[in-house]
Amino acid sequence: MVFSLADAISHAHSGARAVLEGPDINRALVRISHEILERTKGAEDIVLLGIPTRGVHLARRLAACIKQFEGRSVPVGSLDVTMYRDDLRLRPARALGRTELPADGIDGRIVVLVDDVLYSGRTVRSALDALNDLGRPQAVQLAALVDRGHRELPIRADYVGKNLPTSKSEIVKVYLEENDGRDAVLLLKEDDK
Amino acid sequence: MKRHLISAADLSRDDALLILDTADELAKISERSIKKLPTLRGRTVVNLFFEDSTRTRISFEAAAKRLSADVINFSAKGSSVSKGESLKDTALTLEAMGADAVVIRHGASGAPHRLAGWVRGSVVNAGDGTHEHPTQALLDAFTMRRRLGPLDGRKVTIVGDVLHSRVARSNVLLLNTLGAEVTLVAPPTLLPVTVDSWPCEVSYDLDSVLPKSDVVMMLRVQRERMNAAFFPTEREYSRRYGLDRDRVAKMHDEAIVMHPGPMNRGMEIAAEVADSPRSTIVEQVANGVTTRMAVLYLLLGGADLGGEIQ
Amino acid sequence: MTTTVIKGAKILGGEPADILIRDGVVAEIGRGLAGDTEIDARGLIALPGLVDLHTHLREPGREDAETVETGTRAAALGGYTAVHAMANTDPVADTAGVVEQVWRLGQEAGHCDVRPVGAVTVGLQGERLAELGAMADSAARVRVFSDDGKCVSDAVLMRRALEYVKAFDGVVAQHAQEPRLTSGAQMNEGAVSGRLGLTGWPAVAEEAIIARDCLLAAHVGSRLHVCHLSTAGSVEIVRWAKSKGWNVTAEVTPHHLLLTDDLVEDSPVGSYNPIYKVNPPLRTRADVEALREALADGTIDCVATDHAPHPVEDKETEWAAAAMGMIGLETALSVVQEAMVETGLLDWAGVAERMSAAPARIGRLEGHGQPIEVGAPANITLYDAAVRAEVDPAGYASRSRNTPYEGRTLPGRVVATFLRGRPTVLDGKLA
Numbered sequence: 001m002v003f004s005l006a007d008a009i010s011h012a013h014s015g016a017r018a019v020l021e022g023p024d025i026n027r028a029l030v031r032i033s034h035e036i037l038e039r040t041k042g043a044e045d046i047v048l049l050g051i052p053t054r055g056v057h058l059a060r061r062l063a064a065c066i067k068q069f070e071g072r073s074v075p076v077g078s079l080d081v082t083m084y085r086d087d088l089r090l091r092p093a094r095a096l097g098r099t100e101l102p103a104d105g106i107d108g109r110i111v112v113l114v115d116d117v118l119y120s121g122r123t124v125r126s127a128l129d130a131l132n133d134l135g136r137p138q139a140v141q142l143a144a145l146v147d148r149g150h151r152e153l154p155i156r157a158d159y160v161g162k163n164l165p166t167s168k169s170e171i172v173k174v175y176l177e178e179n180d181g182r183d184a185v186l187l188l189k190e191d192d193k
Numbered sequence: 194m195k196r197h198l199i200s201a202a203d204l205s206r207d208d209a210l211l212i213l214d215t216a217d218e219l220a221k222i223s224e225r226s227i228k229k230l231p232t233l234r235g236r237t238v239v240n241l242f243f244e245d246s247t248r249t250r251i252s253f254e255a256a257a258k259r260l261s262a263d264v265i266n267f268s269a270k271g272s273s274v275s276k277g278e279s280l281k282d283t284a285l286t287l288e289a290m291g292a293d294a295v296v297i298r299h300g301a302s303g304a305p306h307r308l309a310g311w312v313r314g315s316v317v318n319a320g321d322g323t324h325e326h327p328t329q330a331l332l333d334a335f336t337m338r339r340r341l342g343p344l345d346g347r348k349v350t351i352v353g354d355v356l357h358s359r360v361a362r363s364n365v366l367l368l369n370t371l372g373a374e375v376t377l378v379a380p381p382t383l384l385p386v387t388v389d390s391w392p393c394e395v396s397y398d399l400d401s402v403l404p405k406s407d408v409v410m411m412l413r414v415q416r417e418r419m420n421a422a423f424f425p426t427e428r429e430y431s432r433r434y435g436l437d438r439d440r441v442a443k444m445h446d447e448a449i450v451m452h453p454g455p456m457n458r459g460m461e462i463a464a465e466v467a468d469s470p471r472s473t474i475v476e477q478v479a480n481g482v483t484t485r486m487a488v489l490y491l492l493l494g495g496a497d498l499g500g501e502i503q
Numbered sequence: 504m505t506t507t508v509i510k511g512a513k514i515l516g517g518e519p520a521d522i523l524i525r526d527g528v529v530a531e532i533g534r535g536l537a538g539d540t541e542i543d544a545r546g547l548i549a550l551p552g553l554v555d556l557h558t559h560l561r562e563p564g565r566e567d568a569e570t571v572e573t574g575t576r577a578a579a580l581g582g583y584t585a586v587h588a589m590a591n592t593d594p595v596a597d598t599a600g601v602v603e604q605v606w607r608l609g610q611e612a613g614h615c616d617v618r619p620v621g622a623v624t625v626g627l628q629g630e631r632l633a634e635l636g637a638m639a640d641s642a643a644r645v646r647v648f649s650d651d652g653k654c655v656s657d658a659v660l661m662r663r664a665l666e667y668v669k670a671f672d673g674v675v676a677q678h679a680q681e682p683r684l685t686s687g688a689q690m691n692e693g694a695v696s697g698r699l700g701l702t703g704w705p706a707v708a709e710e711a712i713i714a715r716d717c718l719l720a721a722h723v724g725s726r727l728h729v730c731h732l733s734t735a736g737s738v739e740i741v742r743w744a745k746s747k748g749w750n751v752t753a754e755v756t757p758h759h760l761l762l763t764d765d766l767v768e769d770s771p772v773g774s775y776n777p778i779y780k781v782n783p784p785l786r787t788r789a790d791v792e793a794l795r796e797a798l799a800d801g802t803i804d805c806v807a808t809d810h811a812p813h814p815v816e817d818k819e820t821e822w823a824a825a826a827m828g829m830i831g832l833e834t835a836l837s838v839v840q841e842a843m844v845e846t847g848l849l850d851w852a853g854v855a856e857r858m859s860a861a862p863a864r865i866g867r868l869e870g871h872g873q874p875i876e877v878g879a880p881a882n883i884t885l886y887d888a889a890v891r892a893e894v895d896p897a898g899y900a901s902r903s904r905n906t907p908y909e910g911r912t913l914p915g916r917v918v919a920t921f922l923r924g925r926p927t928v929l930d931g932k933l934a
Contacts (some may be wrong), residue, residue: 080218083230083231083232083260083490083494084230084231084232088232088494088495089495089496089497090496091495091496092495092496093194093490093491093492093493093494093495094494094495095211095214095215096214096215096218096219097218098218099218099221129231133225133227133229133230134225134227280820280821280824281819281820299821300823301821301822301823301824302689302699302700302701302775302822302823303699303701303774303775303821303822303823304775304821304822306773306774306775307773307775307776307820307821307822309773310773321700322700322701322823323700323701323702324699324700324701325700357700359700362698362700385696385697385703386692386693386697386703386705387692387693387694387696387697388697390694390697391697391698
């Protein structure tokens with residue numbers, strides 16, 4: 001399915017507001033890559049783990065940036081947290097995403113979790129639990145494209161693409177080329193969803 | 194997905210593929226050092242077994258435990274058909290204990306259907322009489338898919354006592370749903386008289402079917418069938434419908450041999466065939482746990498679907 | 504002497520007329536008749552009191568399922584003035600003592616006449632003949648003999664029974680079921696049984712016995728009655744036997760005129776619900792069509808309920824463990840209306856023949872099954888064919904509730920039943 005941003009804005013999301021467009025997202029990812037390199041002193045020991053679905057695409061883009069700047073490949077994987085969620089009972093059972101760890105695993109590494117939107121913090125909490133069952137990293141850090149606030153757990157991001165003040169009735173939608181045919185971050189009113 | 198898994202016919206193509214895809218993900222869990230997931234914490238799964246079947250019971254038990262469910266084994270052997278009333282009483286007991294799922298093995302066809310009317314939780318059929326065994330069909334399909342890829346258009350031959358086989362019934366239904374082409378091979382006495390209404394082909398001649406089969410699934414022959422004159426002797430059965438080395442040689446190179454177990458080595462399947470690289474018999478056991486995890490997760494891992502009691 | 508007048512009833516669905524009853528006998532039929540008691544029957548159909556050839560009253564032995572008292576109440580409410588009580592009680596009705604006991608219980612209850620059926624063989628064991636003559640000579644005056652529930656499968660024993668009952672104009676009512684072909688059988692053998700994994704009950708197991716018995720009856724020149732025909736093949740065999748002029752009669756149950764085996768797989772009450780478990784089993788749509796046609800053209804002589812009460816615990820089980828049988832007395836006429844009258848296959852005169860005259864004739868039951876005419880015993884059923892209602896067994900008189908029609912809407916309602924002029928049911932309630 002090819003998603004057209006113009007269509008989305010004119011029809012389904014008449015009240016939607018684009019808060020980031022394609023070039024903004026690129027700039028944010030470039031900046032985060034630099035910050036990771038800086039904070040991890042060259043990203044020697046890091047593993048980027050994206051949380052499906054869009055977090056995985058973002059992790060791959062970050063890895064590509066790092067490769068461009070430093071000429072070194074950083075291991076990338078995906079970490080599905082579905083089975084660790086605390087809200088499973090609120091909705092019908094959902095299909096699982098993929099969990100793929102790099103061949104060398106995560107023991108002793110600095111794991112950077114990558115997600116598209118940081119909101120309540122519950123997904124990240126699930127991810128920390130999942131990591132616990134998979135190995136023992138040296139440290140865990142968090143990168144999010146958008147931090148929209150309203151945390152319900154003592155969790156914060158180490159790298160943020162954009163801090164986006166929202167009300168709880170609003171919805172943040174992230175569209176990525178790999179998944180949706182177009183890069184954009186939209187802010188929707190609840191009744192527009 | 195429906196609330197219960199009682200018949201393979203309960204599964205749409207999307208449902209079946211969701212279970213198999215979920216099992217694919219869960220298969221990785223069994224390769225990790227920590228093989229447990231917290232998903233079904235606080236949920237209770239009751240294994241209600243009216244027939245001895247240690248293999249199936251421990252498979253379900255392992256699946257439930259890997260998902261952190263509480264497992265209660267309720268062996269009700271002996272309170273079989275002759276004391277039918279006990280099924281309802283047992284159901285009321287389980288209901289009082291708050292079972293979220295009941296995995297039932299029963300000697301009477303249709304017992305899980307009856308149970309489903311008396312309990313609120315999900316009912317999973319672990320084999321009912323000569324009716325169905327849907328999780329066996331799922332694990333068989335999972336095993337085939339891992340070896341052969343998508344099942345659309347694949348040719349699966351099921352050989353043996355189809356008349357009394359719950360494995361055959363569930364496999365015919367599920368494989369048909371998944372787009373495979375099934376051929377049943379058996380002496381006419383061991384096929385239902387109305388088998389022509391089933392979504393499959395039928396043959397009495399194993400040798401003619403083998404060369405075009407991608408999968409050959411051998412069913413266990415119950416020795417007591419011989420006394421009821423379904424076939425003259427074990428020797429004759431074995432000669433006409435047994436899978437030996439010579440017959441395996443007629444199969445193409447990628448074709449696999451399956452058996453739901455327990456096997457009668459030397460009867461329906463030769464030992465050297467059972468132990469050959471074509472054989473998936475050991476994989477089937479491992480895949481059983483994974484597939485049943487997928488089923489339990491999809492039935493219990495989400496919101497309560499709110500069953501009603503009849 | 505008091506008199507009763509039934510005002511404005513449509514006898515066999517004909518023009519409205521008044522029926523004057525005096526001393527338990529129809530005294531006059533006409534317009535503008537008057538009597539001490541008047542019953543408004545405008546719009547109602549008057550039928551001769553129904554006669555059932557095949558009722559399980561369960562007493563003695565299974566009073567938890569039914570008693571003569573409760574079963575005959577159900578019969579009266581269903582429009583019956585006489586029932587034949589089957590012999591498979593505990594003890595079995597295989598002696599003059601047991602049949603007289605059942606007969607006397609019926610007399611005492613008074614809701615309808617109870618004519619016991621005697622067992623053909625001692626204890627229904629199929630080994631040696633019961634004392635058929637003693638039962639025939641007893642106060643119960645048994646004329647119908649049956650091992651119902653079990654088949655007299657031994658050909659020699661069946662031949663002897665057929666021969667022996669000639670001495671007192673009796674009839675052997677055979678439950679046609681070849682035992683070896685139906686070992687462990689659970690339901691009609693067909694596409695549904697194959698899918699459900701339930702042991703099949705082949706039509707041939709019924710048909711083979713019927714064919715054999717017709718030939719035996721012809722050979723010894725006796726009367727054969729075939730219980731609850733259930734297959735199209737059985738119909739063909741009986742039709743052939745009748746075409747030969749042989750003395751063969753047959754019955755069909757209401758449920759075999761309406762229900763089919765696919766209900767076992769899928770019904771409003773779920774799959775594998777033993778409410779549909781019955782002997783002989785429900786068959787296919789084609790069988791139902793053949794049975795309806797045969798009842799219409801007279802190949803099948805009568806409708807018999809095979810009213811088979813079972814307590815809840817014998818049905819609330821897995822299929823294989825459940826008892827076989829359905830209650831039917833209180834729904835028989837409604838089911839026949841739906842299956843035969845509303846389909847145009849029978850008129851009300853035909854219903855009277857199949858549900859009253861023929862069964863009385865086969866059972867040699869005097870005082871029943873006669874037309875509503877001057878001088879006949881006043882056994883009359885008043886029926887409202889215009890209403891439709893949902894079946895709710897909660898109000899049934901039968902002690903058991905195993906009706907397959909619960910929740911289904913059926914036509915018609917028995918408004919009143921008269922046994923020799925005395926009302927047993929008035930306004931749909933026991934009088």
